[in-house]
Amino acid sequence: MNKTSSPKVTARGPVDHEVRDQIVAAATEHFSRYGYEKTTVSDLAKAIGFSKAYIYKFFESKQAIGEMICSNCLRQIEAEIRAAVDEVERPPEKLRRMFKALVESGLRLFFQDRKLYEIAASAATERWPAARAYEGRIRELIQDILQQGRQTGDFERKTPLDEATMAILLVMRPYLNPLLLQHGLDYTDEAPLLLSSLILRSLSP
Amino acid sequence: MNKTSSPKVTARGPVDHEVRDQIVAAATEHFSRYGYEKTTVSDLAKAIGFSKAYIYKFFESKQAIGEMICSNCLRQIEAEIRAAVDEVERPPEKLRRMFKALVESGLRLFFQDRKLYEIAASAATERWPAARAYEGRIRELIQDILQQGRQTGDFERKTPLDEATMAILLVMRPYLNPLLLQHGLDYTDEAPLLLSSLILRSLSP
Numbered sequence: 123m124n125k126t127s128s129p130k131v132t133a134r135g136p137v138d139h140e141v142r143d144q145i146v147a148a149a150t151e152h153f154s155r156y157g158y159e160k161t162t163v164s165d166l167a168k169a170i171g172f173s174k175a176y177i178y179k180f181f182e183s184k185q186a187i188g189e190m191i192c193s194n195c196l197r198q199i200e201a202e203i204r205a206a207v208d209e210v211e212r213p214p215e216k217l218r219r220m221f222k223a224l225v226e227s228g229l230r231l232f233f234q235d236r237k238l239y240e241i242a243a244s245a246a247t248e249r250w251p252a253a254r255a256y257e258g259r260i261r262e263l264i265q266d267i268l269q270q271g272r273q274t275g276d277f278e279r280k281t282p283l284d285e286a287t288m289a290i291l292l293v294m295r296p297y298l299n300p301l302l303l304q305h306g307l308d309y310t311d312e313a314p315l316l317l318s319s320l321i322l323r324s325l326s327p
Numbered sequence: 328m329n330k331t332s333s334p335k336v337t338a339r340g341p342v343d344h345e346v347r348d349q350i351v352a353a354a355t356e357h358f359s360r361y362g363y364e365k366t367t368v369s370d371l372a373k374a375i376g377f378s379k380a381y382i383y384k385f386f387e388s389k390q391a392i393g394e395m396i397c398s399n400c401l402r403q404i405e406a407e408i409r410a411a412v413d414e415v416e417r418p419p420e421k422l423r424r425m426f427k428a429l430v431e432s433g434l435r436l437f438f439q440d441r442k443l444y445e446i447a448a449s450a451a452t453e454r455w456p457a458a459r460a461y462e463g464r465i466r467e468l469i470q471d472i473l474q475q476g477r478q479t480g481d482f483e484r485k486t487p488l489d490e491a492t493m494a495i496l497l498v499m500r501p502y503l504n505p506l507l508l509q510h511g512l513d514y515t516d517e518a519p520l521l522l523s524s525l526i527l528r529s530l531s532p
Contacts, residue, residue, distance in 0.1 A: 246510070281528065289525040292518055295511070296501045305451070305506050313497055320494040323486065324529035 192245040193252035213271030277325040397450040398457035418476030482530040
């Protein structure tokens with residue numbers, strides 16, 4: 123990772139990076155146990171054994187730590203989705219896998235790591251950069267699959283690529299966004315199949 | 328309306344109906360001003376000038392009053408959607424109008440009657456019968472339009488009708504459900520057009 127991408131860190135060599143990781147790891151555990159909203163930077167400092175001032179050298183606020191955790195969490199979900207997509211060859215099957223994987227990883231986050239889910243929900247409410255960037259990367263993944271499918275002749279080419287991509291992102295969004303997912307738990311069994319079939323019908327050449 | 332459809336009302340003739348309407352009208356105003364969550368049945372009784380016991384003769388709880396208000400509100404939205412659908416002849420255009428109307432009436436509820444919106448949101452969270460019935464009626468409307476389109480040859484007939492209907496309901500659901508709508512305000516401008524176009528592509532014969 124390029125150092126210049128984290129402007130809030132003073133340049134002090136690789137050790138800084140380790141300290142940041144250490145803070146994030148401790149905060150992840152602390153937030154998971156006590157919740158993001160209830161924990162203060164003082165609580166974290168106490169739990170890690172650092173001074174509050176020392177933590178502020180690395181992160182300008184609790185939100186900055188929360189964003190980093192959220193970003194890690196979304197990157198992991200994204201990695202799972204990409205792995206599911208890469209397992210199959212044909213673009214239609216890639217889209218089905220993508221929908222299934224994103225619902226499954228969202229549900230796992232929701233049911234197994236409820237406190238992390240709360241952080242992701244804060245990120246989605248407050249539109250943290252990490253959440254926006256995630257939505258952007260999912261959009262790119264959709265667009266890549268569409269382009270592949272247009273090349274293989276599996277998908278129609280009449281609709282502008284941007285329009286088709288955005289419409290599919292909107293169909294997936296209620297399952298991507300943790301705030302929305304919690305209101306659709308009744309449908310998470312059938313939604314991936316029903317909606318990816320609808321999407322594929324819309325893409326038939 | 329058939330009396331037997333409201334089992335909680337003691338049969339005392341048409342006057343009861345008027346009293347119920349009076350309570351609902353006063354409660355709608357009171358909830359709109361002070362919010363559903365904050366208002367108690369005592370507050371309502373005081374505002375209307377009835378005793379609390381008298382109100383309980385007509386509604387078994389605040390929730391029962393809230394449900395009635397929510398039901399009225401959803402019926403009005405439904406009437407607006409049906410009017411929009413009836414304005415045009417061809418099934419594809421009916422679907423487009425339907426999507427546009429449901430987003431517009433949801434947004435009007437959200438921005439103009441915020442307190443009523445809160446009641447609708449409670450209904451959606453707690454899955455009140457009124458909210459479930461509304462979703463059921465919207466589903467029927469989708470199915471009717473699909474059937475018409477299959478008869479006119481505008482829509483494909485290969486996909487089982489139930490499956491196509493449910494998938495379209497799932498695409499519309501984030502805009503039907505007030506809890507979901509509030510998290511999609513960034514997309515309400517483009518969503519109706521993008522998503523109804525995607526739906527129509529999925530229906531092409």
